Amino acid sequence: MNDNRRLWIVAAVSLLLIFGGSGLAWTVQTDAGSVEVRDVTFSGANGTMMSGTLYIPEEASSASPQPGVLAVHGYINSKETQSPFAIEYARRGFVVLAIDQTGHGYSDPPAFNNGYGGPDSLEYLRSLDYVDNENIGLEGHSMGGWTVITAAAAHPDGYESMVIEGSSTGSNRAPEGTDSFPRNLAVVFSEYDEFAPLMWGTASASDVEQSEKLQTVFGTDSAVEEGRTYGSVEDGTARQLYTPATTHPGDHFSTAAIGASIEWLQFTLEGEDEINPSNQVWYWKSLGTFIALIGGVLSLFPAGGLLIERASTDRLRREYPDGKGMTGGKRYAAALLAAAIPIVTYFPLQDIAPAVIGLSWLFPQQINNGVIVWALGNTVITAVLFAVWHYTSNADDPSVSLANYGLDTGDGARTLGISVLAGVATVGVLYLLEAVVAFLFQTDFRIWVFAIKLLSPAQFRISVSYLLPLFAFFVVLGALLHGQLRPEGESRSLRRAMATNWLIVVGGFVVLLAIQYIPLLTGQPLPLGHPLLTILALQFVALLSIVAFVSTYFFRKTGRVWVGATINAVLVTWVIVAGTATQFPV
The missing domain is CATH 3.40.50.1820 (Alpha/Beta hydrolase fold, catalytic domain)
Structure with a gap:
């Protein structure tokens, strides 16, 4: 089966899940x-x-x-x-x-x-x-x-x-x-x-x-x-x-x-x-919105994939680049470090966030200010470690270029611009589907405390402030996953690559939650404290799972990090801005 046919099948399945799940949710809700x-x-x-x-x-x-x-x-x-x-x-x-x-x-x-x-x-x-x-x-x-x-x-x-x-x-x-x-x-x-x-x-x-x-x-x-x-x-x-x-x-x-x-x-x-x-019957609605959530996330892949299939090859995608990343034990050690740094910094960086980014009309959401400080801190740490590795391992190899890390820009601003537009359009399809579901069924895409819901006009404006820092974070994350940690001669299937990258991106948060909740479920206090941020980490697991899959798929599809980073930045900004509190008048 060719990619184009497969993508249309996935699109049909995603629509079936979205409207079938939303119909179930509406029936229970009413x-x-x-x-x-x-x-x-x-x-x-x-x-x-x-x-x-x-x-x-x-x-x-x-x-x-x-x-x-x-x-x-x-x-x-x-x-x-x-x-x-x-x-x-x-x-x-x-x-x-x-x-x-x-x-x-x-x-x-x-x-x-x-x-x-x-x-x-x-x-x-x-x-x-x-x-x-x-x-x-x-x-x-x-x-x-x-x-x-x-x-x-x-x-x-x-x-x-x-x-x-x-x-x-x-x-x-x-x-x-x-x-x-x-x-x-x-x-x-x-x-x-x-x-x-x-x-x-x-x-x-x-x-x-x-x-x-x-x-x-x-x-x-x-x-x-x-x-x-x-x-x-x-x-x-x-x-x-x-x-x-x-x-x-x-x-x-x-x-x-x-x-x-x-x-x-x-x-x-x-x-x-x-x-x-x-x-009680409420859980059937939760099942319906969860099914719709799965369908909504799934729709990102055919929406973006079909767009890329119809694009000019040298503008939006390139031949899949050779891997020039780490191998052997060093790669496993680096992967463990990549999984550990985000959780080691999770509480400290968010604790200092109010002193770094104060509440203002530009950054009016306290929780997201913490997320941004955490994301930018990890961006700097990852970029520095990446640069040290590159200059000590690959800088003298003439066969290594930005293309091997997914960071080449093709014909410059035009390639970057088209990639960003493709990413925005992909998320736009999901937003349109959410709008249709909200209009027809008065529901959204959600499970438990994680939700993808429409933005208010004020939240649209707020999103602009948080978008660029998150874009930088996802570009560096893409270079880490698909450059430094993608070995030479890579032959992993897409599913295996997704699973590996999920472990790197999400595995640390699973460990963090285990550290916190195992004692709690035996009657003890949270050993690390921070109850609010611990609960927020539950949503990180869901959101970063999507991030890992999107980044991997669209790197395979385009040979570059730009489309995947754009999709992740726009989607994550949308979800976190719509789902938290605004503490400053806007």
């Missing part, structure tokens, strides 16, 4: 059409525009108002993360408003502004004539818990009960809790939650029952008993602790954690359908 899912915007304090998604059961109307729930995601997430909760609440007759916190998703920045957007969102939910204002619950994960606690303090008579997952009272601007505030509170704090010290002041999540802070909220001076209901629903002092066996991000992907929130809202609110909390 409960086969019985729940209306509607994106909304509303104006909050100081004219801040808030974004949300409403899940409206068919029985909800002005003549028959139904109980409502405000559902709020955590830090550097967005409203889609709460979809499993929203789906299950809406199936049971709750009107659900899942919001983007300020500075997240499509809500106006800066993050943390206006009580995270919680008070404004509760006001908006209460303004809907098909919502029963006497039966409103609040649910929030992590920083979303602080959001709903802040909303409760601003509107003490505006809700009946609350569930906080992986969160706490009295943390990071959230009001302190007492035995009567918030009203009818359930605390879902997972057995392996990474944020126990921050949230409840205990060394590990397994000790949370002993937290004095938690005991104060539960009105007891002894260890809080899981499963016991403290206080009274009628008095608004009811309390209950749930500790499902999962992690902080795992709350979004746990039937136990989601079931606990369902149970509590059914216990404390009235008027909903009494479907058993264990009867």
